[in-house]
Structures are given as C-alpha cells and as structure tokens.
Amino acid sequence: MLAVLVAARVLPSGRSPRAAGQALDAPGAALVTAAIAAAVLGLSVVAERPTGWAGWAMLVGAALLLVVFARHERRTARPLLPGHLVAQRGVRGGNLTAVALTACTSPAMLTVVRYVQEQLRLPPARASLLFPAFNVAVVAGALAGPRLLPRLGTRTLLLMGFAAVTAETVLLLTLPDRGLRLATLLGSFALMGGGLGVASLASTAAGTADVAADDQGVAAGLLASSAQLGTAVGVAVVTPLVAGAATGGYRLGFLAATVMAVAGVAASLIAPGKRVGEVSDAARRRDPRAGAPSAPSCAPRSAAERRR
Structure with a gap:
C-alpha cells in the first residue's frame, strides 16, 4: 500500500505517444x-x-x-x-545469458539445500546458517559490477561471472558423501554469488544498451521473463535427476549446473563487447536521444529482483 501511494505521488502520469492507445x-x-x-x-x-x-x-x-x-x-x-528488438545482438546476448545464469545457479543452490539436509543430515535451522554467505556474495558482486562495467565491457564481465559460476559448480562436485567441508562450501558460495551478481548486471546492460527509449520497457520485461524461464527450466531438469538418484546423486545436479554454466560462457560471446557510454550508430538512428545506456543505474536492482 505504501508503494502504491508513493508511486501515485512521484511517478509521471503522462504516456508516450506510442503507448497511448496501444492494446495488449x-x-x-x-x-x-x-x-x-x-x-x-x-x-x-x-x-x-x-x-x-x-x-x-x-x-x-x-x-x-x-x-x-x-x-x-x-x-x-x-x-x-517486436521483431526489430529480437534482431539486435545485444538483446539476444543479454537474454540468452539471463536464461543460462538462472538455469545454472538456481538448481545448484537447490541441490546444495538437499545435500546439506538429506546427505549430511543437518537440521534445517543449522543448515540455514550456511546460506547468508551466498547472499552477501551476490550483493558484493552487484555492487562491484557498476565499477567494473565501464572498464571491462559487458562481454568480459559476463565471461568473468560465468567463469566464477562454473568454477563454483566444479568445486561443489568435490563435496564428500559424509562430513561437512565448510571451507569448500563457503568458497563455492562466494564464487557463485559474486559471479551471479556481476553477470546479472552485465546481462541487463547487454540487453538494454542499444534499445531505443520506447522499447526499454519491453526489453526490461523480456530480460525478467528470460531469467524466470531459466530458473524454471533449470529446476525442471535437475530436480528429477537428483530425486531419482541413489546416494551421491546430488552430484548429477551439480554436473547439470556445470553444463548450463558452460553454455552461459558460450552465450556470453554473443553479447556486444562495448563499454558503458558506447552507443551504436544503429541505436542512435532508432532513437536520436540515445546516450549512455541506463543499465548501470538499475542493474543492481535487476540483479536482486531476478534472484528473488
């Protein structure tokens, strides 16, 4: 209710000419x-x-x-x-990486939850103490992303993020059937959380940087949908593998997450390599007002929203 009241007071009431009269x-x-x-x-x-x-x-x-x-x-x-939106390289790269990112991180974390409770027999209350480390790493990656993006560019930042996530899933494969390796588990959380934070920001930047102002809403919605789709696909594929396996079957979940993370590395190569402030000539022709992309200012919020 508070958000509704604040939005009614501070958000502009006008609509763009394109949005006016546009039916769903x-x-x-x-x-x-x-x-x-x-x-x-x-x-x-x-x-x-x-x-x-x-x-x-x-x-x-x-x-x-x-x-x-x-x-x-x-x-x-x-x-x-719109067809012209999907045809843009940045939109394709941003959405493919958004799908791959949640498709590898969501099932990996779900498998970890099952591992610590079912394999290690940790009580839920004790097991829950392990996971704030992952959340802190996600926030740290999201905060570091805006500082790295202007220097490295979207493609490099995506590759770094997926490399960290891939290293994390490989590290999880080494977890033993018995006994908690706390350093291994927390180290994997740091890698995956940091990789998720920076890669999520970079995929948002890639998917919106060259998009005209009138298409920004559609592009942002498409990115959010892609991230949710990745979670659904990853969980749908991994959960039956882990549930139907014998003791040690959680490794199938980590292996599947590794394969999806490697696919994300390949998808990162599709994304444009430009740095913040570099707007293509095609974007300027579509929208003369185009300047520096707006992704860095909203990317930390997008990363958090997509993780939730």
Whole structure:
C-alpha cells in the first residue's frame, strides 16, 4: 500500500505517444505462455522418464506453439515482441545469458539445500546458517559490477561471472558423501554469488544498451521473463535427476549446473563487447536521444529482483 501511494505521488502520469492507445497482444501472450509452460513441463517429464513419449510430445507441442507465436507476431499490427528488438545482438546476448545464469545457479543452490539436509543430515535451522554467505556474495558482486562495467565491457564481465559460476559448480562436485567441508562450501558460495551478481548486471546492460527509449520497457520485461524461464527450466531438469538418484546423486545436479554454466560462457560471446557510454550508430538512428545506456543505474536492482 505504501508503494502504491508513493508511486501515485512521484511517478509521471503522462504516456508516450506510442503507448497511448496501444492494446495488449492477448493472443500472442497466450501463445507464448502456453509454449513456455509446455516446454518446462516437458523437460521435467523427460528428465524423469527419458524413454517415455509424454514429455517428448509436450516438447514438440511447445515448439509448434512457438512457431505459431512467431507467425502471429509478424502479422499483428502491435506485436508483443517486436521483431526489430529480437534482431539486435545485444538483446539476444543479454537474454540468452539471463536464461543460462538462472538455469545454472538456481538448481545448484537447490541441490546444495538437499545435500546439506538429506546427505549430511543437518537440521534445517543449522543448515540455514550456511546460506547468508551466498547472499552477501551476490550483493558484493552487484555492487562491484557498476565499477567494473565501464572498464571491462559487458562481454568480459559476463565471461568473468560465468567463469566464477562454473568454477563454483566444479568445486561443489568435490563435496564428500559424509562430513561437512565448510571451507569448500563457503568458497563455492562466494564464487557463485559474486559471479551471479556481476553477470546479472552485465546481462541487463547487454540487453538494454542499444534499445531505443520506447522499447526499454519491453526489453526490461523480456530480460525478467528470460531469467524466470531459466530458473524454471533449470529446476525442471535437475530436480528429477537428483530425486531419482541413489546416494551421491546430488552430484548429477551439480554436473547439470556445470553444463548450463558452460553454455552461459558460450552465450556470453554473443553479447556486444562495448563499454558503458558506447552507443551504436544503429541505436542512435532508432532513437536520436540515445546516450549512455541506463543499465548501470538499475542493474543492481535487476540483479536482486531476478534472484528473488
């Protein structure tokens, strides 16, 4: 309620000419939502029963729904996802890295929770004392990101972040079946948290830097959706692997997270390598007002929101 009252007082009430009278693309929203739901459910079923037909049928249905969605978006007057936005390299790189980042970190942390409670038999209250270290590392990475981004550029910062996350998942693979290696666990939390913080900021910068002012809302929403999709896909794939394995099966979860982190390294190469303040000529042609990208000012907030 307090947020509503403050927003009503401080936020501007006017709308841009483009937003005025713009209707929601309800058919497009329904198609893409159904496609994502079918894909996540299908991946979960396939991970649990690879030889069954139901999961594969869901994945085929999801692919068909995406094809129908793409055709609809090309024909509608006001598409939910404008084609010129998806065609931008920065948008593609930012969203692919957002998916990969949450797809590797979310299931890795979920597997750690299961490891300390089910494998090490730690009580929930005692196990919970381990995880603030991860949260502190995320905040530290998010705070360091704005200082590193102007010097290193988005691609380098993404590669650094995913390298740290990959090192963390490899480190988790060395955890023993019995006995708590506190230094190993806390060290992995520091690597993953710091990597998540800086990579999340860099993916936000990559996905919004060259976007015209009128498309910033769509680009930000797309990044948030990609991050949520990555979490859903990662958990859907890893949870059946860990739950269906015998003692030591948590290593399957860490191994799957490692594979997703390596995929994130590859996705980082798609992102533009420019530093803050370098706006492409194409962005200036789309929006003469384009200057320095706004991502650094909002990226720490985006990183926190996406992690939640």
